[in-house]
Amino acid sequence: MSEGRTISIAELQQFVQSCLTSVSLESEQAEESAKALATTDAMGVFTHGSKLLAGYLKKLQGGGYVASAQPTIEREGPAWAVVDGQSALGQVGSLFSVRLAMQKARLTGMAYVGLRNAGHIGAAGYFAAMAAREGFIAMVTGNDMPSVAAPGARKAVLGSNPFAYAVPVAEGDPILLDIATAAVAGGKVYAAIQRGEELPPTWLIGPDGKPTTDGSLYPRQAVLAPMGGHKGYGFGLWCEILSAVVPGGHMTSQVGSWMFDDPSRPSWHNASFTLMDINAIAEPAAFHQRLRHLIDEIHAAPPAEGVERVLLPGEREWDNYRRAESHGIKLPADVHEHLQRAAEMTSTPFP
Numbered sequence: 001m002s003e004g005r006t007i008s009i010a011e012l013q014q015f016v017q018s019c020l021t022s023v024s025l026e027s028e029q030a031e032e033s034a035k036a037l038a039t040t041d042a043m044g045v046f047t048h049g050s051k052l053l054a055g056y057l058k059k060l061q062g063g064g065y066v067a068s069a070q071p072t073i074e075r076e077g078p079a080w081a082v083v084d085g086q087s088a089l090g091q092v093g094s095l096f097s098v099r100l101a102m103q104k105a106r107l108t109g110m111a112y113v114g115l116r117n118a119g120h121i122g123a124a125g126y127f128a129a130m131a132a133r134e135g136f137i138a139m140v141t142g143n144d145m146p147s148v149a150a151p152g153a154r155k156a157v158l159g160s161n162p163f164a165y166a167v168p169v170a171e172g173d174p175i176l177l178d179i180a181t182a183a184v185a186g187g188k189v190y191a192a193i194q195r196g197e198e199l200p201p202t203w204l205i206g207p208d209g210k211p212t213t214d215g216s217l218y219p220r221q222a223v224l225a226p227m228g229g230h231k232g233y234g235f236g237l238w239c240e241i242l243s244a245v246v247p248g249g250h251m252t253s254q255v256g257s258w259m260f261d262d263p264s265r266p267s268w269h270n271a272s273f274t275l276m277d278i279n280a281i282a283e284p285a286a287f288h289q290r291l292r293h294l295i296d297e298i299h300a301a302p303p304a305e306g307v308e309r310v311l312l313p314g315e316r317e318w319d320n321y322r323r324a325e326s327h328g329i330k331l332p333a334d335v336h337e338h339l340q341r342a343a344e345m346t347s348t349p350f351p
Helices: 009-022 027-042 050-062 090-108 124-132 186-194 230-245 284-299 315-327 333-346
Strands: 003-007 072-077 080-084 110-118 136-142 156-158 162-167 175-180 269-277 329-332
Touching: 003 333, 009 027, 009 050, 009 333, 027 050, 027 090, 027 124, 027 315, 027 329, 050 333, 080 090, 090 110, 090 124, 090 136, 090 269, 110 230, 124 136, 124 162, 124 175, 124 269, 136 230, 156 230, 162 230, 230 269, 329 333
Parallel strands: 080 110
Antiparallel strands: 003 329, 072 080, 110 269, 136 162, 136 269, 162 175
């Protein structure tokens, strides 16, 4: 992975925020969306961080994403709600929804919020971790345009639907899993192609229904393979049901591409946020004691040859974040190029 340059988290966040405010995004929304993208980069998840900015700006400038939009509650009960994202930036709709879910879960112990008619939400795990730091076990799902084949199929039937969960850890970072239910996120395929890297044979299904390593076929002729075959297919379907079917959003065949469609067209993404309040359901001290025992058992497992230590989901990303806090973010060259494009689109100086 070639590097473009090193930048501090604060510098990157301020640049992203300035770009977003330049296209009329409200100041607080721009700040919070910029924080989500910069934090994701700091964690080393470059496919879902500030690399997305230029595409978001294109949608905001073209009207497909509405800079002035405010998410609204369509209907709700004590422990659930359906939110219309109003085609606002996906981070805006997601932050509104996860905060609403936290508010309801504090009162009822558990809560579900479905978000429909949203923009692309970026890293689902960002919102799960946000809730975990407030004491909730969180599950976040999303849907996307068709890109993933079912086992045995030659065409895409689901998106690379994201699935994330986070669990609060006393005096530590949350346990955090954030995955695409495809064998790989589509963004990673594009990134590998842009960097001239050879694709693994487990990533793509060609037009004949067989695995292919020819990245030039994606996405017109090749589709993503499901993660772990039928297992990832089942998880992807679960994400589709929670994110789109339950709240009445656009299902995968109706979701657009925020990258390739006309910028005036909404992308109609959907997401779900399901939270459990540990303070309501468990005795907090006992929960954290049991969880710490489990964590210690996992960490104590003897590592394989060449492995420094056995990690929990998310530990590598939190380690990346701590390094970025001290030494800055080493941006890959392709991310740097996308940020330069965003700077040109908005006449915003890149630091």
